[in-house]
Amino acid sequence: MGADAEDDDHVPVVSTELYDADFDAFVKARNARALGAAYEKYGFVILQNHGVPDELISRSLECSKRFFALSSEEKMRYHLPGLGGARGYTAFGVETAKGSAHHDLKEFWHLGRDLPVGHPLERYMPPNVRVREGDFTSATTEVYRALDALGGRVLEALAVHLGQTRDYFADKVNEGNSILRVIHYPALVKEGQDVNEALSKAGHVRAAAHEDINLITLLLGADEGGLELLRRDGKWMEVNPPPGCVTCNIGDMLQRLSNHRLPSTTHRVVNPKPERTAFPRYSMPFFLHPNPDFVIDTLSTCVSEEHPNRYPEPITSDEYLQQRLREIKLK
Numbered sequence: 001m002g003a004d005a006e007d008d009d010h011v012p013v014v015s016t017e018l019y020d021a022d023f024d025a026f027v028k029a030r031n032a033r034a035l036g037a038a039y040e041k042y043g044f045v046i047l048q049n050h051g052v053p054d055e056l057i058s059r060s061l062e063c064s065k066r067f068f069a070l071s072s073e074e075k076m077r078y079h080l081p082g083l084g085g086a087r088g089y090t091a092f093g094v095e096t097a098k099g100s101a102h103h104d105l106k107e108f109w110h111l112g113r114d115l116p117v118g119h120p121l122e123r124y125m126p127p128n129v130r131v132r133e134g135d136f137t138s139a140t141t142e143v144y145r146a147l148d149a150l151g152g153r154v155l156e157a158l159a160v161h162l163g164q165t166r167d168y169f170a171d172k173v174n175e176g177n178s179i180l181r182v183i184h185y186p187a188l189v190k191e192g193q194d195v196n197e198a199l200s201k202a203g204h205v206r207a208a209a210h211e212d213i214n215l216i217t218l219l220l221g222a223d224e225g226g227l228e229l230l231r232r233d234g235k236w237m238e239v240n241p242p243p244g245c246v247t248c249n250i251g252d253m254l255q256r257l258s259n260h261r262l263p264s265t266t267h268r269v270v271n272p273k274p275e276r277t278a279f280p281r282y283s284m285p286f287f288l289h290p291n292p293d294f295v296i297d298t299l300s301t302c303v304s305e306e307h308p309n310r311y312p313e314p315i316t317s318d319e320y321l322q323q324r325l326r327e328i329k330l331k
Ligand SMILES: O=C(O)CCC(=O)C(=O)O
Pocket: 181, 183, 207, 212, 219, 222, 227, 267, 268, 269, 283, 284, 285
């Protein structure tokens, strides 16, 4: 566990291997607190030794590259109108960050939790869309499961940090409406021709500044740079995870639940520098959501005279999600 709370220029890197070996030792060695402190500083942490196999990461990224290389017509067969992009393919030019006048420069795929037919939560979590071509569906389903499990482990340490029991989140996220987003940010220039350069000049960016809606986000891939977070001093800072690491950040739901003790940090993906305009970017954020009926009611352990409850009105996680999806034009 190497959280370096003093380092102002890098997102702290922490190793998660102790979690499974001996959680009590992990907590006693103040690691849970160090992890929490790292999150409190930037809202972002880079996880090493997280247990998601390198082979799975590279295989799923290869499948993702092959999927996005299909023609627009082929990809649009996987678009489900009226679902707000909750499942399947969302084309280039749709998602627009809250408050932004320009759509993002990306296309993406959403994969949700697989529920058995007739499950009571079916109305929140429609069936997934299967891609006929290649191993995209099986690889991304494996990634979904791996990141769901890793997220549960991260939440154990965060629960302890917030003064809750280790298993606080277990029955609140076990049927979470979590989403794996597989993203392709196309190159700005292909074979010397402008594909998105004019849009870039007109102010469109790969992902405009935003905060994530959910509890925590676990990001895989993203070997091509561009991710930046907004520090509290108002400066943008690059997030450059070493290959194979998982970048983890706090979302608005956990910020709200923790009465802003854990900050949901604004972040963005900037357009490539001139020497990288011919390179696309692929990434896979996993947005870990609570169960749809979980009521986000500020934790009493995060309220004090000094920190009065900012959210006296509780809200269910589904209501909160629907409000936010309308704001980013996915609904
Ligand atoms: O592609 C990335 O690295 C981050 C994407 C992101 O922040 C998002 O989709 O919410």
